[in-house]
Amino acid sequence: xxxxxxxxxxxxxxxxxxxxxxxxYSNSASQSFFWYRQDCRKEPKLLMSVYSSGxxxxxxxxxxxxxxxxxxxxxxxxxxxxxxxxxCVVSLYGNKLVFGAGTILRVKS
Amino acid sequence: xxKVTQSSRYLVKRTGEKVFLECVQDMDHENMFWYRQDPGLGLRLIYFSYDVKMKxxxxxxxxxxxxxxxxxxxxxxxxxxxTNQTSMYLCASRxxxxxxxxxxxxxxxxxxx
Numbered sequence: 001x002x003x004x005x006x007x008x009x010x011x012x013x014x015x016x017x018x019x020x021x022x023x024x025y026s027n028s029a030s031q032s033f034f035w036y037r038q039d040c041r042k043e044p045k046l047l048m049s050v051y052s053s054g055x056x057x058x059x060x061x062x063x064x065x066x067x068x069x070x071x072x073x074x075x076x077x078x079x080x081x082x083x084x085x086x087x088c089v090v091s092l093y094g095n096k097l098v099f100g101a102g103t104i105l106r107v108k109s
Numbered sequence: 110x111x112k113v114t115q116s117s118r119y120l121v122k123r124t125g126e127k128v129f130l131e132c133v134q135d136m137d138h139e140n141m142f143w144y145r146q147d148p149g150l151g152l153r154l155i156y157f158s159y160d161v162k163m164k165x166x167x168x169x170x171x172x173x174x175x176x177x178x179x180x181x182x183x184x185x186x187x188x189x190x191x192t193n194q195t196s197m198y199l200c201a202s203r204x205x206x207x208x209x210x211x212x213x214x215x216x217x218x219x220x221x222x
Contacts, residue, residue, distance in 0.1 A: 008149065032208045043199060043213035044152070087151070089211075095140055095159065095203070097211070101151040 001026055003098045004090050010104035017078045021103045023088030024070045032091035033064055033071050037084045038102065044087055047073075078107045112136075115200050115214035122221050128187040130217050132200030140203040141183035142167075142211070143175060145196040152199065158183055159205075190221045 006023045013019050025033075033050035048055065050062040050071050061074040071090075075082055088100035116131035134141065140159050144152040144167075154167030156175040164175050172194060176184045183202075187194055200214040 004151070036211075043215050044211075045213070046210045049208060091208070095142070095157050095165075097154070099144075099151040099153075101149055 002100075003027060004088055004100040006086075006088050006100035006103045008101060008103060010106050012106045012108060013078055015078055015080060015107055015109050017107075018074065018076045019078055019105060020075075021073045021086055021088075021105075022070055023072070023090075023100050024068075025088075025090045025098070026069070027090070027092055028066075028069060030069075030090045030092055033062075034089040034091075035062060035071075035073050036087040036089055036099075038087060039084045047086070075105075078105075080107050080109060083107045113200055113202050113212050113214040115198075115217050117217050118215060120217060120219045122190045122219065124191060124221060126190050126221075128190050128219065130185040130187075130198055130200075130219070132183045132185070132202075132214055133181050134183075134200075134202035134212070135181065136202065136204070136212070137180065138202040138212075139180075139205040140209075141177065142201040142203070143173070143183065143185045144199045144201065145169070146199055146216075147196050155185065155198075187219075190219075192221050195219060195221045 035047040036044040037047040038044040054063045059076045063072045085102040087102040142157040143155040158177040198217045201211045203209045
């Protein structure tokens with residue numbers, strides 16, 4: 001079983017749609033959680049950290065469920081510019097970061 | 110803005126050649142990393158360094174070595190390139206906090222023929 005698993009997609013959605021991604025992790029000792037975004041032919045960039053109580057940044061909401069060992073990312077009112085690969089990252093300790101393979105999102109007009 | 114700069118965006122090398130990939134960061138970060146990214150596999154850690162001259166193996170160090178002589182610079186070396194090292198190589202840096210953001214360079218796409 002992979003340490004961090006994501007549905008690879010692609011998710012093809014119309015503009016204005018709400019889309020949700022899930023990510024499961026295998027190590028219950030995982031400490032920190034992140035969502036990174038990677039545009040085509042670009043480097044990954046931090047989208048948001050995921051906190052235990054859940055957190056929101058504009059149209060983006062991240063949730064953590066430690067009991068079930070998954071994190072989620074919800075994007076509301078999708079824009080064309082949201083098209084990218086969304087990568088789940090889990091930190092076990094210190095500099096031990098484990099990356100999911102990423103989920104491709106395509107928003108179409 | 111934090112900047113992580115990788116010396117080469119695209120390289121084509123022959124099997125057996127020695128390859129140097131250089132990375133420089135300008136934010137005085139303690140931690141620097143080399144990853145490779147392959148389709149369907151996500152980013153995999155090759156090596157990381159938490160201080161000058163200090164290094165630790167990541168998940169896939171075989172066939173690679175690294176050098177960190179100055180805080181801002183972290184080099185990845187392929188002593189004898191092989192075709193299975195054809196990949197996208199990403200350098201990253203991070204401050205010393207447990208939840209610090211990773212800042213990536215633009216990547217170096219290496220093709221080994």
